[in-house]
Amino acid sequence: MVERISELPSELTRQYTAEGTQLFYQRGPSVGSGTLVVAHDALYWWNSAAGEGLSVPYPSIAIHAISTDPASFSQPCIYLQTDGGDDYENDDEDDDEGDGDGADGNLRGVSWPPSEVWLAPADPSSLQAIFEALSACQAMHPDQDASDDDEELDEEEAEARLDHLDSVFQITSTSQFDAMTDDRFDDAEDDGEEGAEDTANGDLHE
Template sequence: VEMYAVQPPNTGIQHRENTCKANVNNTDFGQGTLFIAESELIWIGSSNQGFRLQYTDIAIHAISTDVQSFPEECLYVMYNKGLFTSSQSENESDSDGEKDTTVSEIRFIPTDKNNLKRMFDALSDCQCLHPDEEDSDFFHEGEVNESPVQTFDGGAAGEGFFTGDAAIDHMTPQGLATMQRLEAMLAQQGSPSTDTGIETDMNGVHITEQQNGTTEDGQFDDA
C-alpha cells in the first residue's frame, strides 16, 4: 500500500498532534503528524507522504480504549471510502452504476494518550461544519414550502393579523362575532361601576375591569 504526497493545511487547524501513528485497515504506517482542520483531516508521515479524509465521508469516530481489539488506545474512524484504491477500480465501480461500498477503518494513535479527548472534540467540531446534504431537513432548490409565513401590512409577519379598511373582509364568522361582542362590552364600559378588580365572563370572553371602574377617554381606540 502506497501513500501520496500531502501538504499540511495553512488555515483552520483546530488540533495538531505531532507524534501520532496511523493504522489503516490493520496496516501500520508509522509515526506522523495529524492535522484536524476545518476543511479536512490530514495525516502526514515521513517524506510528506500521507492521506486526507473528507468529513462528509466519515461515518463514525470514537475513542477506543479496548486494548483487546487493538493493542493501543486510539481515535477510531470508520471511513465510507476505500483508501489507496486505484483509479481503475474506481472507474469500474462507476461504470457498473453501483456506489462503492468499501469501508476503511483508520486508527490514529497519539504518543500522549491524554490528547485523545482533544482529538475527538476537534474532529466533532469540524465535522459539524460539513453536514450531510442528503440528511438535511432544509428545502432544496425547486421544492415548495406548503405552509409559507404570510407577511401583512407594515412588514409584520404572522397569521390572522390585518390592518386597514379591508380587515373585516378577512375575518372569519367567529372573529366577526367576537369583535361585535367586544364592541358591545366596550360600550357598557362608559357607565361607572362600583365593582373593583372583578373578572367578568361575557359569552366566553374574560375581561378584568380597572380598579376604579371607569374608562379613560381613547383607551380602546386601537381596539
C-alpha cells in the first residue's frame, strides 16, 4: 500500500533519481515538486521543503505506464495505478485532515490511499529511463497475489478497468516512446523546416 513518509531513507540502492518531479493524485492539482527515487526496495517521492513524501512498494503498483497524450493529462508523466482502490475514487477512510483535493499542496490534503498517481518530471525526456527503472525494480518484487486477483476478476469488471484506462491516458510502449522526439515541444519554426523538407521530397517524386 502507498504510505506517507516523514523522511527519506538514508541508505537506498537507487536505480534512478529524477529531481523536480511534480506529484498529482486523482487528477487533482499538484501536491508539489519533489525528488522521485526509483530504489530497489520501493518507489519514493520526497518533498524536502515540506519534509514529507511517500513510498510505494512495487507489489502495490498494479500498472505503470508512460502517458504523453495532452488530451489525457496536462503534461508528459508516469502514470501509476495502485492498490489504493478499485473504484478509482477513494472514500478518505484514513485521512480526516483534508478535503481530498490536494489543494493545500501537501500530502495531508488528499484522499488516502490514492488509487491513481501521476508523476511528471521536469525533464520529459527522462520518462523512458524512469519507466525502464520501474519495470526492472518491479520485476524484483512480483506480487504473489496478482494471479489470484486476476482469477477473481469477472469479465465485466475487467472490461470496466480497461475502459477506465483508455479514458485516462494513452499507454506508450518503450519502443514507441524510444522512437518519439521532442518535436512536439518545438516552436513553429521547426514545423516550417519540416514542411520545407516535405515539399522538397515531393518535388523529387514528380
